[in-house]
Amino acid sequence: MLAYIAQKFPELTNISPLDQGGFKYVLSVSHPTDGENVLKIIDPSSAPERIDREILASQVVQSPRVPRLLETGTVDLPFGECVWIREQKISGTSLRTHLSLNGPLAPSGTLQLTQQALEALADAEKVKIVHRDVKPENIMFDQEGNFWLLDFGIARHLAMPALTQTGAAVQCTPGYAPPEQFQNLRDEIDARSDLFALGVTIYEAATGKHPFRDGATSPPEIFHRTVIQAVPPLVLPLQQSESFRDLIGALVGKRRDLRPRTVAEALEWVNEIIAAESLGEH
């Protein structure tokens, strides 16, 4: 397979597999001018509208915290015509892997995760993109200690019609998706849905505990807990501990109107916290 791909992409070298899951083959490649990149090859059996959405999302979200889309096209492979995407490669590990290997983030790392993930989501919000799958697997922790938001595979452009009808089965990750998403109340899904998922991700990254998944035995149980169980207050040893607790508490509001109205507002909030922390250090 790798040889076949190498044949189809003669300008690429050092092709090696990174990941395979769902409808995607993810490869590490070297490009003569762009350097090390990621090449994603998308199985033709996946819905073409979804591929278009992912490409669109990657094209319109211009963020220093989201890998840049460099090139896209189609290629004939033995299993059919596939869409491919070549994008900036982030060297590091997923937040999930990092947490598994190193345990919870330090308070400063948690603040940085919050700020940088909100920066990425704020840039998505500006172009009306909702990621809809924020979770540790989709956040990269690079070698410089920065966080990146990846995989807009189930993103939704709010100005475009939904691909699923209200009440239909919906793609989401149990434990991170907010109630309005797994209940597929599509009129209620907006950037605040990502805030909920990020709030859960931050809580998990800071404590090593998942408020809804730990001890649950099935997705329905996780969904049920997401609806009825509060995320415990996240109290970290920070000078702005109360304000940070309030921020995370607001992100995980069960209804979207209980969360900050916009990602930009949440970002402003965490920036204030970080600024106050920095002042306190001096």
Next chain:
Amino acid sequence: MELYLQFGYGMMEHSRVLVQDWGGGNVILSPRDLSPVQLANLAGDLQALPEGEVLLDPQFYLPHSNHSKLARHAYWPNGYSTGTFYSGPPLRTLISELISINNTLGTRAFILPGLYATDFTEQWLSTQRAFLEESRRQGAERPLYQTIAISSDVCRNNENIGRLIGFAESYPADGYYIVCEHPREAYLVTDSTWMSNLLDLAAGLKLLGTHVIIGYANQQTLIAALAKVDAIASGTWMNVRAFAPGKFDDNSDEEIRAPTTWYYCAPGLSEYKIPTLDTALRVGVLNDLSCPAPVLPEVGRLFSGVQPSTLGLSQPTSFRHYLDHLRRQTTGMVQNTFDDTVEAYETMLDNVENLVTNLRAHRIRGNPRDFSEAVAANREALAALYATRGGILRRRWGNL
């Protein structure tokens, strides 16, 4: 938080006197209780007073009932049919007439008509949108306050609150005038779900940066300070202190029948009949029922040692006493921070509970206007608000 006067039966003189005594104030005028001429005259009188302002509640809650006292006003439609009203000239006429009346009265803002919702339906939302959009289209030249008139059952459903706030985000008005039926027609509400949801709704709308008024309010509504609501509106009789939709149904009983005079014990958020004050004198706890100075001379005499019922406290005086002290409580409720406001409110509830419990231990009860049963509902509403919106309210308090 301000106290507006919710105009009701027999409130003309009260409105003039209180707005004058207070050095200003806002009266929500009631077309049901005022003829077109009276509306204009009273509005003129009030605006002639320093800082006197008026709003007009169009009371379009139950247009099907065609209440005779509402139908005498020019804005009231000659015929109301749900099917055609919102898609044609009748809606345009209603709004243009209301704008005209608001212009004549010189209102500070335009309270939009709003149907009373006993079910939360898309159709009801579409009428809300129609009122708002038509008013915007015609250019009311003053802030637009959307009426949210809902039944107790609609208010008790948590999902409805989220949807109401979501609707307000999608179709923003400059302000909201919330009138919400009390459960089981209770004056003081013991249903914590209802109270929590009313507070949640008010907070959600306030956090949208709008002006929020809770109409038909009483001392229990002081809790709205926790949401930094701009104003609560209250009046004399119970039917302007608790929203009673039947008042706007022509088939309902007319006017006020209860001649009882109640004394408002502000520190206990409770009201007592005058004969109960006699009993309090006998058992030696009358002084516990007194209000902080200054009080009206007639009210002060109740605590002079003379048997209270022999002093003939008039109903108008008792009303003014109620509204005067409620206003003081209202204006003093909001503190510099959310946490300070919560603390002040909890301290007030603690004091209320201690006072009322002590009075009940002496068999002094204000049923059904005794706050002891309502304390729990308000504590739970506070707890829910604190848990769900506390962080955002704490952060944004100074800018709300």
